[in-house]
Every structure is written in C-alpha cells, then in structure tokens.
Amino acid sequence: MPAAAVGKSLRAAAVLSVAVLSVLVCLLLGSVQQLGGGRQDLLDEELASLRAALSDQLAQRRREILPLLSPGRVEEPFSTWDSNLWGELTGGGAPLGCGALRDMRPLEVLGSGYTKLVVKVTLAGGEPAALKVVNEHGIDMAKCVEGFKDPLGCRQLVSSKLSKEVVLLHRLRHPNVIELRGHCAGDSEGRVTAILEQGNPLQMLQLLQSPWEDRFRVCLDLVRLLHFLSRSPLGSVALLDFQPRQFVMVSGELKLTDLDDASTAATPCRRDADCSLQFPHRNFTLACSPRGLCEGLNEKMNIYNAYRYFFTYLLPHQAPPGLTHLVEHIMNATGELKADINQTLDAFEHILRLYQSGLHLDKLPTSVLRDYNVMRGMTTSGDAEYRCWPSYSQQGCVLSVHGAKEAAHICNSHSQCTSFTLTGQKTWTGRPLATFRSNFSLLVPDETSEVYVKKSTAVLLR
Ligand SMILES: Nc1ncnc2c1ncn2[C@@H]1O[C@H](COP(=O)(O)OP(=O)(O)OP(=O)(O)O)[C@@H](O)[C@H]1O
Ligand SMILES: *[C@@H]1O[C@H](CO)[C@@H](O)[C@H](O)[C@H]1NC(C)=O
Ligand SMILES: *[C@@H]1O[C@H](CO)[C@@H](O)[C@H](O)[C@H]1NC(C)=O
Numbered sequence: 001m002p003a004a005a006v007g008k009s010l011r012a013a014a015v016l017s018v019a020v021l022s023v024l025v026c027l028l029l030g031s032v033q034q035l036g037g038g039r040q041d042l043l044d045e046e047l048a049s050l051r052a053a054l055s056d057q058l059a060q061r062r063r064e065i066l067p068l069l070s071p072g073r074v075e076e077p078f079s080t081w082d083s084n085l086w087g088e089l090t091g092g093g094a095p096l097g098c099g100a101l102r103d104m105r106p107l108e109v110l111g112s113g114y115t116k117l118v119v120k121v122t123l124a125g126g127e128p129a130a131l132k133v134v135n136e137h138g139i140d141m142a143k144c145v146e147g148f149k150d151p152l153g154c155r156q157l158v159s160s161k162l163s164k165e166v167v168l169l170h171r172l173r174h175p176n177v178i179e180l181r182g183h184c185a186g187d188s189e190g191r192v193t194a195i196l197e198q199g200n201p202l203q204m205l206q207l208l209q210s211p212w213e214d215r216f217r218v219c220l221d222l223v224r225l226l227h228f229l230s231r232s233p234l235g236s237v238a239l240l241d242f243q244p245r246q247f248v249m250v251s252g253e254l255k256l257t258d259l260d261d262a263s264t265a266a267t268p269c270r271r272d273a274d275c276s277l278q279f280p281h282r283n284f285t286l287a288c289s290p291r292g293l294c295e296g297l298n299e300k301m302n303i304y305n306a307y308r309y310f311f312t313y314l315l316p317h318q319a320p321p322g323l324t325h326l327v328e329h330i331m332n333a334t335g336e337l338k339a340d341i342n343q344t345l346d347a348f349e350h351i352l353r354l355y356q357s358g359l360h361l362d363k364l365p366t367s368v369l370r371d372y373n374v375m376r377g378m379t380t381s382g383d384a385e386y387r388c389w390p391s392y393s394q395q396g397c398v399l400s401v402h403g404a405k406e407a408a409h410i411c412n413s414h415s416q417c418t419s420f421t422l423t424g425q426k427t428w429t430g431r432p433l434a435t436f437r438s439n440f441s442l443l444v445p446d447e448t449s450e451v452y453v454k455k456s457t458a459v460l461l462r
C-alpha cells in the first residue's frame with residue numbers, strides 16, 4: 001500500500017471509531033444535551049423569533065410528508081401520525097419497532113452523509129440490520145444549530161427528513177429499494193430510527209473493474225427501479241439527488257437507500273419552454289401537456305441521470321462483441337432522452353435474453369471444439385494459472401461463458417491457455433464459470449465439472 005493510502009485508511013479508521021463511539025453514546029446512553037454557549041447572551045426577542053422560524057420550517061416539513069401518507073389521512077392532525085404510522089401503513093406483517101432496538105449491538109459504521117448516519121447492528125433476535133439515525137455531526141445539523149441555536153429543535157427538524165424517508169421507503173417497496181424492516185420514533189427528544197435491511201455501500205471504483213455481466217446487472221437493476229418509480233403508488237417519482245452514494249448493494253443487487261430527496265411533484269407549465277431540464281453539459285426541453293404539466297419530466301430526469309452517473313461508466317466498456325450495437329443504441333437513446341423508461345427497460349431485457357440464450361454468439365464456429373479433448377466428471381489440481389481481466393478470481397483466469405464453444409474460443413485467443421474447466425458454478429444470469437490455465441498436474445473426479453484440453457498440448461502432457 002502506498003503511504004498516502006495508508007494514511008487515508010488510518011484516517012478512515014480514526015473517523016470510524018469516533019463515529020462508532022458517538023453512536024454508542026447517542027443510542028445506548030441517551031442524549032447528552034448541550035445548550036449552545038452563546039444562548040444566554042441572545043435577547044429573548046431574538047430567541048423567540050428564531051424559535052418561530054424553526055417551528056415554521058418544521059411545520060413546512062410536516063406538510064410535505066402528509067400527502068405521502070395513505071390517502072384519507074390528509075385531513076387528520078399531524079401530531080398523531082407518527083405513533084399511528086405503522087398501524088396506518090402496514091396491513092399485516094409484524095414490522096420491527098422500538099422493542100427490537102433494546103438489546104441490539106452496534107458493530108460498525110456503514111456510512112454517513114449530510115443528514116444521516118448508518119450503523120450495522122445485530123438486533124435482539126440475532127439478525128443483522130442497518131440502523132439509520134440523524135447524523136448528529138452532519139452538515140444538516142451543524143447548519144441548523146448555527147442558524148437557530150436550538151439543538152433539540154434542530155434534531156426534530158433534521159429527523160423530519162428521516163421520517164419522510166421512512167414513509168417513502170414504506171410506500172415505495174420494490175426489489176431495488178432497500179427493505180424497511182421497521183422503525184422507532186416518538187421519544188421526547190424527537191429521535192427517529194429506521195431499521196433497514198443491511199447492504200454495502202456501492203463501490204464505483206471496484207465496480208469499474210468488475211466483469212461486464214456484473215456492471216450490466218447494476219444498470220438493469222437501476223432501470224427496473226426507474227420503471228417502477230415512473231408509475232409508483234405515489235405517482236411519478238424523481239430522484240433529485242442521483243448519485244452512486246444513494247445506493248447500496250445487497251448480494252449483487254442494487255438498492256436505493258437514500259430517499260429523502262425524492263420528489264413526487266409535477267411541474268406546471270404554460271408552454272414547452274417552461275419544461276426545461278438542465279444538466280452540466282446538456283439541456284433538454286420537454287413538451288407541456290394540454291393539462292398544463294411537463295410531460296414525463298420526473299421520468300426523463302431520472303433516465304438522464306442514470307445515463308450520466310451509471311451507464312457511461314458501467315455499460316459500454318467490454319460489452320460482449322455480439323451485443324455492442326444494442327448497448328450503443330441504449331447509450332444514445334438515453335443520452336439523448338429519445339427513449340422513455342418503458343422502451344429503455346425493454347431494450348435492457350432484450351439484451352439480457354440474448355446474453356442468457358447465447359444467441360449473440362451465433363457466429364462462432366462449432367469447429368473450435370474439435371481442437372479439444374473433453375473429460376466429463378473431472379476437474380484439475382496443481383494448476384499453472386495465468387491472470388486475465390476481468391477475472392472472477394484474483395489468482396487465475398475465471399470468466400463466465402455461455403458454454404464449451406465460447407470457452408474454447410476464448411482459450412484459443414489466450415496464448416498461454418492450454419486447457420479449461422467448465423465448473424458447476426453459475427453467475428447471476430445462469431452462465432457457467434470457466435477456469436482457463438496454462439498447465440495442470442492432476443485430473444481429479446468432480447461430478448459437476450468438465451475439463452477440456454487442447455489436443456496439441458495433450459501430447460506434451462503425456
Ligand atoms: N441499508 C444500508 N446498508 C449499508 N449501508 C447503507 C445503508 N443505507 C445507507 N448506507 C450508507 O450510508 C450512507 C449515508 O446514508 P444516506 O445516503 O441515507 O445519508 P444522507 O445523509 O442522506 O447522505 P447524503 O449526504 O449523501 O445525501 C450511504 O451513502 C450509504 O453508503
Ligand atoms: C443550459 O441552459 C442554461 C440556462 O439557460 C445556460 O446557461 C447553459 O449554458 C445551457 N447549457 C448548455 C450545455 O447548453
Ligand atoms: C447519438 O448519435 C448521434 C448520431 O450518431 C450523435 O451525433 C450523438 O452524439 C449521439 N449521442 C450520444 C449521447 O451518444
């Protein structure tokens with residue numbers, strides 16, 4: 001590790017331990033309330049007007065949450081919604097509540113942002129979960145306290161973002177939205193805790209070095225999510241803050257975790273010019289519908305963000321040769337906002353079907369297999385491995401293939417390759433993994449594997 005990286009990870013470790021400590025203090029020991037030192041110095045009048053401004057903001061936040069609750073609740077006073085939320089929102093099932101947090105063990109900080117802190121815990125029952133709480137040391141809190149000099153009121157204000165997220169996570173359940181397992185709210189200090197399925201922060205750098213198949217999966221998951229969001233139970237939802245850090249991975253699947261910047265608002269307009277979408281390097285003008293709303297603005301905003309934050313980095317690079325024209329078509333259609341989300345999803349699912357069925361490999365000659373001797377029910381040991389990229393294994397060359405034909409084709413294209421094994425392991429698309437090597441010393445029985453040895457080298461091996 002270079003010195004800079006060591007310093008960085010040491011610093012990260014230090015930040016982590018400080019954060020873990022503060023979570024422990026906050027969650028387990030209750031609040032340590034600090035009043036701002038300058039508070040006494042402020043004139044009563046000034047304080048009163050700050051307090052009024054803060055409660056205005058709080059009321060405004062609550063008005064934003066109301067329409068997200070089930071229809072029919074809108075007329076009821078807000079003060080009761082929190083304690084009744086689960087009763088209102090969950091028809092059956094037993095969501096976790098405050099009780100689930102009683103004997104939980106905090107393990108590590110998973111991530112933090114302007115507003116929230118996420119901690120990995122083991123719940124009383126022994127199951128792992130991620131807890132989202134207000135980030136007491138975050139920028140949101142700091143700014144609020146600076147402006148309003150009221151830590152308690154500010155925690156309530158910042159908590160209202162988390163409350164909004166809890167409601168959204170509940171109303172927008174989908175395989176590509178992090179699962180809300182429960183929540184705990186309503187203590188006197190206005191603390192809110194969301195109990196979530198545990199994921200791992202999306203590592204874009206790591207993903208860039210992953211096989212195309214895994215990068216395609218992330219993009220496909222994203223498109224499935226956007227398809228759902230375009231016609232969600234809350235209408236068409238736009239993700240205003242659309243960045244990789246709003247997502248986590250759960251067993252290879254992409255899931256949205258940060259929903260506090262989701263908007264369900266429609267944009268009113270009188271002419272097309274009112275419906276402009278502005279991005280750093282690109283502007284678009286959409287149509288103003290006869291009803292006076294910008295048509296598909298939320299959907300289009302999401303598609304372009306998916307293009308600029310995800311597709312451009314993850315999709316074209318190393319796409320399988322038979323699929324590159326389809327990938328390029330998607331890149332162009334989304335980068336120019338020529339396709340809606342339905343068409344985009346269709347295009348992705350089409351690529352997936354071709355890839356799984358191996359139809360994109362039609363042009364590979366079957367004759368490539370004639371150069372190999374096959375031994376079924378066997379695997380090898382004492383391998384001389386070589387590396388290739390992007391491999392599923394760090395040590396050797398492990399790639400996903402459609403079958404023996406594609407593997408033989410790949411082996412022929414690697415100068416070191418003299419044999420390969422089709423293993424019983426499959427990738428998420430169902431394609432088998434193949435191990436390529438330059439030599440091996442032994443054949444061993446293994447029902448799930450097949451070994452293919454190049455005829456020209458088989459002689460050498462004897
Ligand atoms: N369920 C989870 N499992 C693992 N990590 C998570 C989970 N949820 C969130 N995280 C991590 O915690 C970080 C902070 O969460 P979140 O994005 O909700 O907070 P935020 O304050 O709104 O952040 P930002 O300032 O980026 O908007 C995320 O970037 C993500 O890496
Ligand atoms: C997009 O529109 C804004 C505001 O009209 C303008 O300032 C900017 O230069 C435009 N950007 C591009 C890339 O056209
Ligand atoms: C889409 O294709 C057109 C025509 O080939 C090209 O001019 C344009 O730059 C492409 N746009 C994107 C975003 O790739």
Ligand SMILES: *[C@@H]1O[C@H](CO)[C@@H](O)[C@H](O)[C@H]1NC(C)=O
Nearest residue numbers: 227230231296340341342343
């Ligand atoms: C998209 O597909 C949904 C069904 O999945 C359909 O109801 C909707 O009308 C389609 N939208 C467009 C713009 O074609």
Ligand SMILES: *[C@@H]1O[C@H](CO)[C@@H](O)[C@H](O)[C@H]1NC(C)=O
Nearest residue numbers: 382384438439440441460461
């Ligand atoms: C392959 O391995 C065998 C057994 O370990 C060895 O005898 C042979 O020399 C190796 N062949 C090459 C080309 O390295």
